[in-house]
Structures are given as C-alpha cells and as structure tokens.
Amino acid sequence: MVDLKALQMPVIADPADFDKNSGNWLERLVFNHRISVILFCGLLTLFFGWSALKLPVNTSFEKMIPQSHPYIQNYLEHRDALRGMGNATRIVVENTQGDIFDKDYLLALQKVNDAVYLMSGVDQGWMRSLWTSSLRWTEVTEEGYRGGPVIPDRWDGSPQSMDRLRENINRAGIVGSYVANNLKSSMIFVPLLDINPETGKPLDYAQLSRQLEAQVRSLETDTIKVHIIGFAKIVGDLIDGLYSVMAYFGFSVLIATALVLIYTRCLRSTLLLVFCALLGVVWLLGLLSVLGYVLDPYSILVPFLIFAIGLSHGAQKMNGIMQDVGRGTHKYVAARYTFRRLFMAGLTALLVNIVGFAVLIIIDIPVIRDMALTTSLGVAILIFTKLFLIPVLLSYFGVSDHAAKRSIQTSEQVESGHSPMQRLRVGLIRLTERRPAMFAVAGAVVLAGGGLMIGHHVQFGDLNPGAPELRPESRYNRDVAFVTQNYGLSTDQFVVMLKTPANGCTEFASLTEADRLSARLRELPGVQTTFSPADGIRLTTSGLFEGNPKWQTIPRNASNRTQAFNMFATDRPELVDRFCVITPVIAYLSDHKAATLERVVKEVEAYSAQYSTESRTFLLAAGSAGIEATTNIVVKRSFWTLHLVLYGAVALLCFITFRNWRAVVVALIPLIITSILCEALMVMLNIGIKVATLPVIAVGVGVGVDYALYLLSVQLGLQRHGMTLARSYEGSLDFVGRIVGLVGLTMAAGVIPWIWSPIKFQADMGILLSFMFLWNMVGALVLIPALSYFLLRTPADKVDGEKVEESATIDDPMAVLESPDGADKLAVKLRTTA
Structure with missing residues (x-):
C-alpha cells in the first residue's frame, strides 16, 4: 500500500511552532493583523447596519419597461398625447345591496372620488368618474347638440335627480366602461404621474398604496365594497407582502442552520457561519442605501441568495478547518491552512458568480439591471466576509474537539464501511469506468432530449389572467376578476399610434386607415372591441344629421370632418392630441396572456409594413397591454442572448481556471442540462418567462458552476x-x-420556504431555484466522472500505475497538490511500488 499521509501538511498543535511568515503576502497581511481585520469589519458593520435601516422599498413603472426599445420610445415620445394610456389605477365602488341609483352609494362614491383626487401623484386633469365634470353626456336634438356632466349640476338625491342621472348615463354611453353592465358599481379612472410634482421625486408606490387603503378601502361598509386594480396597487401589495416575506427569510435561516449543524455537530462554529452570512446581507442593504438605491420588490431574491451563497462558502472553510483540527492541528494553524487551500478556489467561484449575475445587465429592463448590480455587489461583499473574515474568526473560536474528531471518524467510516454513504461513494467512483459512464451519459442525453421537447413550448409573458405576481386567490386578483366580469371594456388596452404631420390627424386617408386597422384587429381572437377617433367622428357625424345611422361614416368633406372631430374632442379629450399628430387606435383585449399579445403585435406590424407611408406611420405601442407586449418581446430576445453571453463568460472563466478545453466541456454540460430541464419544468408548472423569472437562469448557472469548480x-x-x-x-x-x-442542500433550503410566499412570482422562483440548485449538484456529482472518462483520461489510466492507485489512500488530496515536492515524492513512490 502506498501511504500518502506523509504528504499532508504538517500537524502543528502549538502555534508557537508555526512560522507566521510562511504563506503568501495576503495570508500574512490577514492573519498577522487579525485584530485589525475584525475591528475594520466591525466598523463597516455598524456603518452599513445603520444605513440599511434607512433603505426605502419602492419601484417605478418605468423601471419595469425596456426604455430603449423602439416601441417604448414611441410611447415615451408621445406620452403627453396619450394621457391615461400608460400607468393608471382603476377604483370600482360597488353597491352590494342595490344599484348605483342610491343616494348613500353616490355620496360614498363622492367621498372616494374626492379622496383620490387630492392624493399625491394623481394626474388630476385626466381623472374620470361620475363625479368629475370631464365625464360628459351629449345628445342630438332638433336644436342641435347639447350636453353636460353626467351627475346633474343640482343633484340632490331626489327621485327626479336620480331619473336625470339614469338618463345622462344612457346618453353618455358609459355602461360597460365607467358604469357596470349590471348598474351595481361604477369606476373611477385614475391616471398617475411618474414624478410626484410636490417632491420632484419618483412616485412612492408604497405610500400611494397605503393611502388607498387608509382613505379609500377604509370607506367600505356593509353595503359599499371597493375594488382597486392597476400597477400601483400591484406594487403596493408586493411591498406589503415583502414584509411578511421576512418571516420566510427567518425560516430559510433556520433550515440552513439546521443542515449545517447536522453536518458539523458544532453549535458555536455553525452560529458563527450564520452570523457572517447575515453580515453579508446587512452590508449589501447598507451599501445600497449609501449608493442611493431602493429595495425593489422584484429583487427580493437577492438577500436570500446572498445569505445562501455566503453560508455555503463559509461551510467549505469550516470543513477544511474541522478536518485539520481533527488531526491535531491548532485552530490558528488550521485556519491558515484552509486559507491557503481554498482562497483561490473560493475567489474563482465568487468571481464566476459575479460574472453570472453581471451578464443580466445586457437585458434592457432597468429592474433586471438593478438586480444584476445589487447581486454582483452582494457577491463581491462575500469576498471579504467569507474569504477573509470567517477564517480569521474561526482562528479564534475554532471548532469543538468532539465535532472535529467526529468528522475524521465519519470520513474513515465512509471509506471503509458499508453504510448508504459508502455505497453512494463507491457508485459515484465507478462512474469513471466505461460501462457506468456510458449509462450515465445516455441517461443525461435522454433527459436533455425530453427536456428540449417539453421546453420547446415555453412561453414568454403572462400565462394567467390578473396579476401573475400575486396568488390567484389574492385580493387584487379577485378585484381584477370582478372588473372583468362586470365591465364590458377590458382594462388590458393595446394602443397603436397613427403618426401624421401636425394637424394631419383629421385627414380622410389617415382616419380611414385607422378605421381599417380597427376592423382588422376586431377579427383577432382575444380582442373584445376597438375604438379610435374615427369611430368617434362617425358617431358624431351621424348626430349632426339627426342621428340618422346612414351618416355613421367618415365625411370626405373637410369642414364636416373637422366639425365632427372638434365635437368628439370635447367629449373624449383623452383620445385627442392637441397638436393633431397622434391618432390612437385602442384595442380592448380579453386578457394579457402571451399568446394574445403576440397575435396583436404581429397583426399591427404586418399592417404597418403594408400601409405606412412617409406622411402616415403606425407606431407601437402604448396602453398597459402594448407596454407588456413590448416587454415580452425584449424578454424573449434577451433570453437567448443571455444564454450565449452567460455560458460564454462561464466557459472563459472555467478555461482560465482549468487551462483545458475538455474540462470546460465537462463543467458546462451538467449546467446546460439543468437549464433545459428547468425550462421543461416551467412548461409543466405553467410558468412563463418574464421579468420576474428571467433572472432564475443566470442565478442557477452562476451558482451551479461552483460544484464543478471545486x-x-x-x-x-x-x-x-x-x-x-x-x-x-x-x-x-x-x-x-x-x-x-x-452546499446543494443548503442553497435549496434557503429558497424552499419561498414556495409558501404570498408573492406568486417569488414562489415560482423558489420552485425553480430549488430544482436548479439540487439538479446542478446531482449533475456535477454524476456527470463529471462519467464525462471525464470520455474526455479527461490521462496516460496514467492506461499504464501500470493503476495497480498502485487501487490501494492508495488519500487523506488530504489538496496537501498533495500544495506540497512543494509532493509531485516528485508521489512519482517516486509510484515507481517504487510498481
């Protein structure tokens, strides 16, 4: 038997016998000034901890959209002409025991209207409800047009005024839009400003959501019920859910702590690791506050992820120290040994993580770019808290002698016993043989093929009605279902902009083309109806000729057309551009599912390519559905770009680390298979690829490559x-x-509690990340030896060294590699034994 124990680092029980000037300059700088390192980290912790308490939680509508995409630039350029067709909130007030023609109900509606009108960030000039004078009725009489506000000027709740109100609602034609089809509720349309004019800062959605709850939802009674939908309310509910998510963060900490404790059986070192992992989270939150960032609800996975990565890297450091202490080495010396062994490997793994997250910056969506930056900063912080601070602290606290000796005994029992762990160990080692390797690779090919077949059907965008960020049973999605059920016009509006020269929006040819596009869109599945100024002019023209339906047309006579347009503009100013450049064509969609949006986009693009001219151009896209459709386009395009850049960057770093292209292939194949299976899982769970789930791929690859590196x-x-x-x-x-x-179990344990989160997209990410962390671990342990048989065999596998190797024991492989003359000694022993 060849005994390789002599090649281990020397066991030094007394630190006085250790040469403190040994090791590289970085090791000497850190361990010869341990107190300074701890004090410096302590001061940073106090500073960042205080700063973290001031970190605001918020997001913005513009952060969720790809601002450099041409379709979004079209919307931003002409946003002033499309007031109310972007970020808006809708409030529905319901009479649960009657209809809207009830004095108490209308007074309650008035209170809601007045409360919302005075809220910060509301675009008051474009707010619409029964109680705003801008919502008007018109009718044709023998004397011509006449009209007025829907609520009569002298409304007093009497039966006569109620009759007038009923008549005005019918004249205004707002049943299905501002009044429910069953006349039991009415809607307040509330467009929002992105910048609060009072503060000059971005609109605080958390504050607005709290105001809606305190000043509007609080007005609910036994007979009055309030439903609120819109981006602002989604974000508000996400922020509210964010605080409850902190409890799930606590569960993650407890589960991960339990796993590490079961492995180490040392309470004090486990608590030290958890403390340092939490330290990384505190530093990150404090640094974000210092840099002027906010904690975005869509980036909630970042603190969880930093904690899980920090704990896993810390466990590796503790494992090395525990092994050395178990052999009799002093804790100070063991800490330095571990620093020497694992610093470069740990640094490389963290750098790969940083690159894996940083590539998300290529995605043209600000919220994802912010997430890429914050995650990269968090991993960079771990370089200090894990690679430096943990070894230094463990050099003082060490590990219990009982736990250290037990780790050595466990290793020996695994190598010599017949436990399940030993059988698993033997089975994994046998994968380096031809037959098992072929079976493993064949199984991987079958899994990858099945995953490709299923994953081919993955969709980009929302696959369910309502807000997929929240649970189907959430109050917000129940409110969406109520509005969809009781109102004829959907809140999912896809707006196409017909651009003409100034004062050209009333040209006959332009209005005709807008009308034709409307007709084409109405034929598409998923489109409820359409509306444009051409429809308004047609109806107004009919009114000018005593309501004769034969005159429901677009007049060729310019003066008649202009007159009809001006009258229409008085009733629907939100659909009219004051410079007469933009003519909106609004498609009301039955839902905002990915397939529906894709159909509409393709139809509009085809129509624009065929009928646009130098003086008449059809532009995409505004409205909530139009903006979401553009976001889906960017996500789909970025999905494949992200794969190429991510795997290219990881391959480059692996090549720098291994200096062997075959090793790079061995490292990447398990990651690629896991990504394929993850897409198949998304199809089976009916999860679409969108802003909230796209980062999962980068996270899974960036973290999963650690297994192959080690x-x-x-x-x-x-x-x-x-x-x-x-x-x-x-x-x-x-x-x-x-x-x-x-590490695989700890990482998965850190995100498994997300499954029970009230935030749906976080639950989806919890499932996907748990799957990727576990499958990356399994793939690395199974496929690395199997693929190595085909790609990484050396001459030693074909000569007489095999007999020697079969009986060799390796207590500390890294010591063999680190020993200055280890290679020569090993070669001599092999030749002698042979």
Missing part, C-alpha cells in the same frame, strides 16, 4: 500528479464531495 480543481490537480482518473475523482470526492452535497 470537484474538477481537485480532480485535475491529482491527475496532473500522475494519478488515475478513478483515484483522482475519489480524492476529489473525499475532499469536497460531502461539502458539495451540503
């Missing part, structure tokens, strides 16, 4: 020292295999 670094190092593939992988498995398993 396993292959040890394996390739031992192979370069002349050992066979089987023994090299055995050494890698014995040294980092268990910790790879612990």
Whole structure:
C-alpha cells in the first residue's frame, strides 16, 4: 500500500511552532493583523447596519419597461398625447345591496372620488368618474347638440335627480366602461404621474398604496365594497407582502442552520457561519442605501441568495478547518491552512458568480439591471466576509474537539464501511469506468432530449389572467376578476399610434386607415372591441344629421370632418392630441396572456409594413397591454442572448481556471442540462418567462458552476500528479464531495420556504431555484466522472500505475497538490511500488 499521509501538511498543535511568515503576502497581511481585520469589519458593520435601516422599498413603472426599445420610445415620445394610456389605477365602488341609483352609494362614491383626487401623484386633469365634470353626456336634438356632466349640476338625491342621472348615463354611453353592465358599481379612472410634482421625486408606490387603503378601502361598509386594480396597487401589495416575506427569510435561516449543524455537530462554529452570512446581507442593504438605491420588490431574491451563497462558502472553510483540527492541528494553524487551500478556489467561484449575475445587465429592463448590480455587489461583499473574515474568526473560536474528531471518524467510516454513504461513494467512483459512464451519459442525453421537447413550448409573458405576481386567490386578483366580469371594456388596452404631420390627424386617408386597422384587429381572437377617433367622428357625424345611422361614416368633406372631430374632442379629450399628430387606435383585449399579445403585435406590424407611408406611420405601442407586449418581446430576445453571453463568460472563466478545453466541456454540460430541464419544468408548472423569472437562469448557472469548480480543481490537480482518473475523482470526492452535497442542500433550503410566499412570482422562483440548485449538484456529482472518462483520461489510466492507485489512500488530496515536492515524492513512490 502506498501511504500518502506523509504528504499532508504538517500537524502543528502549538502555534508557537508555526512560522507566521510562511504563506503568501495576503495570508500574512490577514492573519498577522487579525485584530485589525475584525475591528475594520466591525466598523463597516455598524456603518452599513445603520444605513440599511434607512433603505426605502419602492419601484417605478418605468423601471419595469425596456426604455430603449423602439416601441417604448414611441410611447415615451408621445406620452403627453396619450394621457391615461400608460400607468393608471382603476377604483370600482360597488353597491352590494342595490344599484348605483342610491343616494348613500353616490355620496360614498363622492367621498372616494374626492379622496383620490387630492392624493399625491394623481394626474388630476385626466381623472374620470361620475363625479368629475370631464365625464360628459351629449345628445342630438332638433336644436342641435347639447350636453353636460353626467351627475346633474343640482343633484340632490331626489327621485327626479336620480331619473336625470339614469338618463345622462344612457346618453353618455358609459355602461360597460365607467358604469357596470349590471348598474351595481361604477369606476373611477385614475391616471398617475411618474414624478410626484410636490417632491420632484419618483412616485412612492408604497405610500400611494397605503393611502388607498387608509382613505379609500377604509370607506367600505356593509353595503359599499371597493375594488382597486392597476400597477400601483400591484406594487403596493408586493411591498406589503415583502414584509411578511421576512418571516420566510427567518425560516430559510433556520433550515440552513439546521443542515449545517447536522453536518458539523458544532453549535458555536455553525452560529458563527450564520452570523457572517447575515453580515453579508446587512452590508449589501447598507451599501445600497449609501449608493442611493431602493429595495425593489422584484429583487427580493437577492438577500436570500446572498445569505445562501455566503453560508455555503463559509461551510467549505469550516470543513477544511474541522478536518485539520481533527488531526491535531491548532485552530490558528488550521485556519491558515484552509486559507491557503481554498482562497483561490473560493475567489474563482465568487468571481464566476459575479460574472453570472453581471451578464443580466445586457437585458434592457432597468429592474433586471438593478438586480444584476445589487447581486454582483452582494457577491463581491462575500469576498471579504467569507474569504477573509470567517477564517480569521474561526482562528479564534475554532471548532469543538468532539465535532472535529467526529468528522475524521465519519470520513474513515465512509471509506471503509458499508453504510448508504459508502455505497453512494463507491457508485459515484465507478462512474469513471466505461460501462457506468456510458449509462450515465445516455441517461443525461435522454433527459436533455425530453427536456428540449417539453421546453420547446415555453412561453414568454403572462400565462394567467390578473396579476401573475400575486396568488390567484389574492385580493387584487379577485378585484381584477370582478372588473372583468362586470365591465364590458377590458382594462388590458393595446394602443397603436397613427403618426401624421401636425394637424394631419383629421385627414380622410389617415382616419380611414385607422378605421381599417380597427376592423382588422376586431377579427383577432382575444380582442373584445376597438375604438379610435374615427369611430368617434362617425358617431358624431351621424348626430349632426339627426342621428340618422346612414351618416355613421367618415365625411370626405373637410369642414364636416373637422366639425365632427372638434365635437368628439370635447367629449373624449383623452383620445385627442392637441397638436393633431397622434391618432390612437385602442384595442380592448380579453386578457394579457402571451399568446394574445403576440397575435396583436404581429397583426399591427404586418399592417404597418403594408400601409405606412412617409406622411402616415403606425407606431407601437402604448396602453398597459402594448407596454407588456413590448416587454415580452425584449424578454424573449434577451433570453437567448443571455444564454450565449452567460455560458460564454462561464466557459472563459472555467478555461482560465482549468487551462483545458475538455474540462470546460465537462463543467458546462451538467449546467446546460439543468437549464433545459428547468425550462421543461416551467412548461409543466405553467410558468412563463418574464421579468420576474428571467433572472432564475443566470442565478442557477452562476451558482451551479461552483460544484464543478471545486470537484474538477481537485480532480485535475491529482491527475496532473500522475494519478488515475478513478483515484483522482475519489480524492476529489473525499475532499469536497460531502461539502458539495451540503452546499446543494443548503442553497435549496434557503429558497424552499419561498414556495409558501404570498408573492406568486417569488414562489415560482423558489420552485425553480430549488430544482436548479439540487439538479446542478446531482449533475456535477454524476456527470463529471462519467464525462471525464470520455474526455479527461490521462496516460496514467492506461499504464501500470493503476495497480498502485487501487490501494492508495488519500487523506488530504489538496496537501498533495500544495506540497512543494509532493509531485516528485508521489512519482517516486509510484515507481517504487510498481
């Protein structure tokens, strides 16, 4: 038997016998000034902790949209001409025991209207409800047109005034839009400003949501019920859910702590690791506050992720120290040994994580770019808290002697016993042989093929009605269902902008083309109806000729057409551009599902390509559905770009680390298969790829590559020292295999509690990330040895060294690699034994 114990780092029980000037300059700088390192980190913790308390939670409508996309630039350029067709909130007040023609109901509606009108961020000039004078009725009489506000000027709640109100509602034609089809509720349309004019700062959606709850929802009684929908309310509910999510963060901490404690059986070192992992989160939140960022509800996974990554890297450091202490080495010396062994591997893994998250910056959606930046900053912080602070703190606190000795005994029992762990270990090592390797690779090919077949059907965008960010049973989605059921015109509006020269919106040809586009869109599945100024002019023209339906047409006579347009503009000013440049064509959609939006976009693009001219151009897209359709387009395009850039960057870093293209292939294939299976899982769970779920891919790949880095670094190092593939992988498995398993379980445990989150998209990410973390771990442990058989075998696997290797024992493979003359000693022993 070849005994490789002599090649271990020397066991030093007394730190006085250790040369403190050994190691590289960085190790000496850190460990020869440990108190300074701890004090410096303590001061940073106090500063960032205080700053974290002032970190605001908010988002904005513009952060959710791809602002540089041509369709969004069209909307932003002409936003003033499309007031109310972007970010708006709708409030429906319902009479649960009667209809809207009730004095108490109308007085309650008035209170709601007045409260909302005075809220900060409301675009008051374009707000519409029964109680705003801008919502008007018109009728044709023998004397011509006459009209007025829907609520009579001298309304007093008497039966006569109620009759007039009923008549005015019918004249205004607002049943189905501002009044429910069953006449039991009415709607207040509230367009919002992106910038609060009172403060000059972005609109605070959290504050607005709280105002809506305190000043509007609080007006509910036994007979009055309030329903609120819109982006502002979604964000408000997400922010409210964010605070309850903190409880799930606590569950994640407890589960991860329990797993690490079960592995180490050392309470004090486990608590130290958890403390340092939480420290990384505190530093990140404080740094965001210092840099002027806000905590976005759509970036809620970042603190969870930083905690899980920090704990997993810390567990690797503690494992190395525990092994050395178990052999009799002093905790200070063990900490320095571990720093030498794992600093470069840990630094490389964290840099790969940073790159994996940083590539999200290429996606042209501000909220994802902010997430990329914050996650990269968080991982960069871990370089200090994990690679420096944890070894320094463990050099003082150490690990319990009982836990250290137990870790050595467990390793020996696994290598020599017949436990399930030993059988698993033997099975994994056998994957370096031809037949098992072929079966493993064939199984991976079958899984990948099945995943491609299913994942091919993955869709981009929302797949369910309402707000997919929230649970189907949430109050918001119940409100959406109520509005959809009781109102004829959908809140999902897709707006096409017909652009003409100034004062050209009343040209006959332009109005005719807008009318034809409306007719084409109405034929599409998922489109309820359409409306444009052409429809308004047609109705107004008919009114000018005593309501004769034969005159429901667009007049060719310019003066008649202009007269009808001006009269229409008085009733519907929100649909008229004061410069007469933009003519909106509004398609009311039955839902905002991905397939519906894609059909509308394709139809409008085809129509625009065929009928646009130099003086008449059809532009996409405004309205909530139009903006979401554009976002889906960017997400779909970025999805494939993200894959190419992400895997390219990871491949480059792996090549720099391994200096072997075959090793890069071995490292990447498990990650690619996991991504394929993740897409298949999204199809089976009916989860679409959108802003909230797109980052999952980068997170899964950026974190998953850690397993390959640790396993292959040890394996390739031992192979370069002349050992066979089987023994090299055995050494890698014995040294980092268990910790790879612990990391996979810890990472998955950190996100599993998300499944019960009230925020639906966070629950979806919890399922997907748990799957990716576990499958990346399994894929690395199974496919790395199998693929290595075909790609990474060396001459040592074909010569007489195999007999020697079969009986060799490796207590500390990294010591073999780090020993200055380890390679020479190993070669001599192999030749002598042979």
